[in-house]
Amino acid sequence: MQERYDLPPARVNDDLLRFALKTPLWFWFAAAALGLVVGAGVIAFSLMVIYGLQLLGYTNTVYWSVLITNFVFWVGISHAGVMISAILRLSQAEWRRPVTRAAEVLTIFALATAAIFPLIHSGRPWRTIYWVFPYDFARGIWPDVRSALIWDPSAIFTYLTSSSLFVYVALVPDLAVARDRSTGWRRRFYGLLALGFHGSVRQWKLQAIAGILLSALILPTFVSVHSIVSWDFAMALVPGWHSTIFAPYFVIGAVHSGVSAVATLMAILRRIFHLENYITHDHFDALGRLLLVVSTTWLFFFLTDFYFGVFSREPMELAVWELRLFTPPYNVLFPIFLLTAYLIPVPFWLFRRCRRNVAIMFWTSLLVNVGMWLERYILIVPPLSFKQPFTFEWVPAYTPQPVEYVLTLFGFGLVASGILLFSKLFPIIPLFDIKEGQVLKREVQVGRVRVPAVIRE
């Protein structure tokens, strides 16, 4: 049975703008807590700048570790947002309506956070300008476009700009509603951002086309970004990284972790903003089914990467897999990763009752991201950790240091702060999309049952 609620436009405005126009007490506590986490990250980073990279656990060879794991993890999370939104818009899936904006906002903040990590990792972020931008007219030194480390910023910049514009274009009609409902500085603020939108037929038509056109343009960008992130590794000659399967493997991994993150976020939003009439059990059911497909496709790519590594009989490739599977601490992390990323959550998602249970969906989707963080860690660190032939001095063990733990928490704090601040200023569920769903909502009689139907152009 599908859940449909009658929601008059005024009530939709009341429900979805309540948090943007009035500030509950808990907001200040949440903001303070997240501020502490972000502040701790800033202090950790400042210490890194003062004392150098020695504060991290880097060894002779392990120089890409927790910070780069965080980078790949957050790029991955950022992918589902726009992917879900764009695919659901293009296919005009009815259940997209409450999901799209939260997913897109997650994309923006996750991607912005991801972009910070390579800068922190560099130890001297202000010098990255030499690395990325064409800058030196005097000395004739330019970035090397043959390096994957140049493709990466160009892809992330494109994706971040596109995602931000995608969110803004879809936000304009809702800003007009916020303008009409507010007074004082809020009215001026929303009025400025609404650009004078008044809901003419022409503006709505362009809004609808914009959603489809931008979705069509963003989807290939989304695929390119994580492919290029994977080439940061695959283009290197490091055994365990140098693999042609990395691009699709990273993309599907990103979708797996990202869709899970959207499910987690939807459960949190439903709970804290009391959005039970908007984010229904149907939405979790749909996300669960999507996750089943995505996670199993991801498993296929993971296993293929494993087979390629093992059956090629390349000694160094085998050494990397031996390290991952049999050497501490990776032999402990590996089963945890596999259990949390696939083996525990997926059996739950097979059952409709579990998919419609918000608590189960919350915890299983959260587990997936624990697993997917570990997956990136196991993917990145062991290939740098094993002893190569003809290396005389060896410091094999890489152990993350407190600064790295704090910076990892900083990433989560930053994304959560961004989403909290966005929801404080703007509706996190698109008002006009919900209202359109209500306008188009009908019921039809089929035999002896009345079923919900939707008018579609």
Add this chain to the structure above:
Amino acid sequence: MAQMVREAVLGLFREPEAVARALDGLRAAGFAGHELKVLSGAPYPEGAFGEEPERHRLYVFPFIGAACGFSVGLLLTVGTQLSYPLATGGKPILSIPPMINVMYEGTMLGAILFTVLGILFESRLPDLRDWRSEPYDPRISEGYLGVVVTRAEGRVAAVDRTLRDAGAVDVVLPTRGHEDTETRR
């Protein structure tokens, strides 16, 4: 040269059928399609109000943007390699496969930027007019539907009657705002 005060009238409706009736009535009263505007708080299927189809050229914008983005990507990749030539193993200075990545991103970025500009341009946004010259009612955000007659000067009473006959729950009569400068011959 003389100045003519522009007068606009807004009728508020609850049902799309009533809006369609009002548009029919106003057209019958001699108003042209471009003088009538329907406002709503949510998108309705095209033609729901019997309005004239809106024409736009949004689809051109991504192509122009893509061409510009591709050109910038090409310029950047070729320019940087030629300006700072790194001769590697006798290979050509211009390495095309990696250039494709940057050019692809440039193309997509250009297409998306121009699409957004196109959306704003075709939606006539930002609309910096003083909206006191064209009535608007916040009730539209709350679910009411509005019909604006943009040039009602001298025919306000007839417009008011037509809108009410069609089922308008309220009619916002002209407020003086912009003064369009017109040449009266």
